[in-house]
Amino acid sequence: MKIDQTANPLNSVPSPAKAQPAKDVAPPAAASVSTPLPANLSSLTAQVRQLQTQLAQPGSGDFDTAKVTEIRQAISDGRYQVNPEKIADGLLDTVRDLLGKRPS
Template identity: 45%
Template sequence: MKINQTTSSRPGDASDGAVRSVASAPAQTPAPTPDTTGVRVSPLAAQVREIGSRLVEDSDDDIDTAKVDEIRQAISEGRIKIDPSKIADGLLASLRELNGSA
């Protein structure tokens, strides 16, 4: 197998005629760049940003941290037994419900 030493992997470095004809073609004017001095945010983007900032806030009252700590303590003490088959059955039932099959 012979490797052609005149061909380069970088455009413009090769010495074949095809590259020279492209390189010698007149330069096209670049597309105008968009005005970046002002940023406009769509109403949907503003709403997404507002929802995201609410999710980050620490004042989330949806979770009862005292109850979570109580359950965590009961699990660590062995007062609550975890049954993996019940968890699996519940997950499968949820998936069936989401798929719409019974």
């Protein structure tokens, strides 16, 4: 099967410049009436600024950046100790939660 690259299916669609304007058609209602915004724009702007300020503060995110830096340095120095028992216990707790069963 050969693909013909010379065919242009968009040639049959009239461009806006070639289209004949309709004389009897009224302008769309959306052009004269503004649609109300879902929320007050100034309120959203204030909320965004507040969130940016909170995120810029150290220790305000989902994780402690100081602790991450400390762990990263410990890994680089070869001092970081992995506790496989703690990891296994956490994994088993997660599986129990997903199955809806808690240890008795």
